[in-house]
Amino acid sequence: MRALQAAAPWGAGSLKVVEAPDPSPSHGEVLVRMKAVSLNYRDLLMINGMYGRASATTEDLITPFSDGCGVVEAIGPGVTRVAVGDRVATLFFQNWNAGRPTLAKLSSALGFPIPGAGRELAVFSQEGVSKVPDYLTDQQVATLPCAALTAWRGLFEDARLEPGDTVVLQGTGGVSIFGLQFAKAAGYRTIITSSSDEKLARAKTLGADHLINYKTTPDWGRAVREIAPDGADFIMEVGGGGTIQQSLRAVRIGGHIAIIGVVAGAGDINPAVLIGNSARLQGLSVGSREMFEAMCRALELHGIGPVVDKVFPWTEAGAAFAAMAGGEHFGKIVLEF
Template sequence: MRALQAAAPWGLDALQVIEAPDPTPGRGEVLVRMRAVSLNYRDLLMVGGVYGRGSGTADKITPFSDGCGVVEAVGPGVTRVAPGDRVSTLFFQNWISGPPTLEKLSSALGFPIPGAGRELAVFREDGVSKVPEFLTDQQVATLPCAALTAWRALFEDARLQPGDTVVLQGTGGVSIFGLQFAHAAGYRTIITSSSDAKLERAKALGADHLVNYRQTPEWGRAVRELTGGVGADFIMEVGGAGTMQQSLRAVRIGGHIAIIGVVSGGGEGIQPAVLIGNSARMQGVSVGSRDMFEAMCRAIALHDIRPVVDRTYPWTEAKAALEAMRGGEHFGKIVLEF
């Protein structure tokens, strides 16, 4: 089989297609022929050698956590799936249920466990899940990280009610899933972007209010105005540097800020006085469990939610796809096809 591999000294130029032996499933394992994988910002950092618990010290990695494939064979004792089943990978192979622990969070695909960027892959049977039949392979591949992160932030960690106001930053994968989920749940949605064209696409997905942060750098004030001075009940914080202070200004008293990512950099220092003054909560979000994933898939099927795939590339052109992600021009998700 062929597989993607990145190795020291890292960087996009270090990503290559290699030949590798076909794997064989052991007890409790499944062999999956991959059909599609989707990109996350984490993958860009990982290939660059700057992400994860000790990832910079790994000699080589098989990248990508998020994939869709078909079970080709199963090892002894497997009962969850059978040959011919279409499945999604799970970001954390050992996080089945309950709260996160170090052991659960140390089982991520891509690193330390070889990822989905290969034609054939062996996973634990607990590390894959069946998926809604109406979704395409490309759409399924977007679910394990971006969709589940948005789901957990909105429905597992926050305490929201229909009619509450949520702010989605930007139009990347997590934020667009957040918009789709929030709209389905009856939340009032405010989305930010530097592109009016992207904001119009977000409006078509159900966004109630649009804020161009290039035209309105103090978008926290705009959120306050849109909420009658009260502030937002929930903010999906994906930027880090340049956005955190605006999130703190935009959140209501007792509101919830979900810390998703640091696309704009490591972020500014948090002002404790601001958090104390408005009793806001900040919650770091690192994807979620299998139980959360399966609950999310039930909701996707119930509400007929279609993940937004902005563009696709052949899987052997992963470097070009990651370069496109780094450019930030996409709306929703970028997917590699096998």
């Protein structure tokens, strides 16, 4: 089989297609023939040697991608959750089935340190895959494990929202677009931000109620307050240090800010602001298999179609990463096998 591999000196240019022996499943494992994988910002950091509880060393070899769709080709002894021929998604955390997160559960992420889904054939624990709705394409399934589940958990597992509440989605990447789709299905009022009027117009077609161009309106926290004078009930914070101060300005007293990314860099948070408005900041790292399966039931109930913006052959992963780094995408970028 063939697999993608990144190594020092890192960067998209270090990605290579290598030959590797065909794997076979052991007890409790499944062999999956991959059909598609999707890119997350995490993957961009990973191939640059910058991601993980410890940064990659010059000795590490990384097979990237946590998010994939494939078909079970063989099963090992003791496998009961899936059968040969089942279409499955890989799960971001291979050992987080349910319950609260722990260090052990959060240390089981695909891509690094566990080899990821960027290979033609891959062996996973039966606990680390899940069957998926039939109506979704392989490309759409590949977008679910990280971006969709992150949005789902932020809105429905961690926050306490009610229909009619106001949510702010930052940007038009995968998590925020899934957040928009989920929020509309739940009856929330949605505000989405972007530096592109074209992308905002596309978000409008997905049901966004209010649009803010943060390039022309850098004080977008004030703009949120003009729409919702008491402030937003929920904010999907993807920018980190570059946007958190605006989020703190925009959130209502007692509101919820889900911190899921740092695409605009790190920064400082003034604790006095949090005390003053009793806001809740919560770091969010994807979710469990139980959450994933609940999300899939909701997707099927509402017929939600994940937004796949760009598709590349899996052997052209470098070009896909260049598109991501350039902010060209709306929704998700997918590699197809």
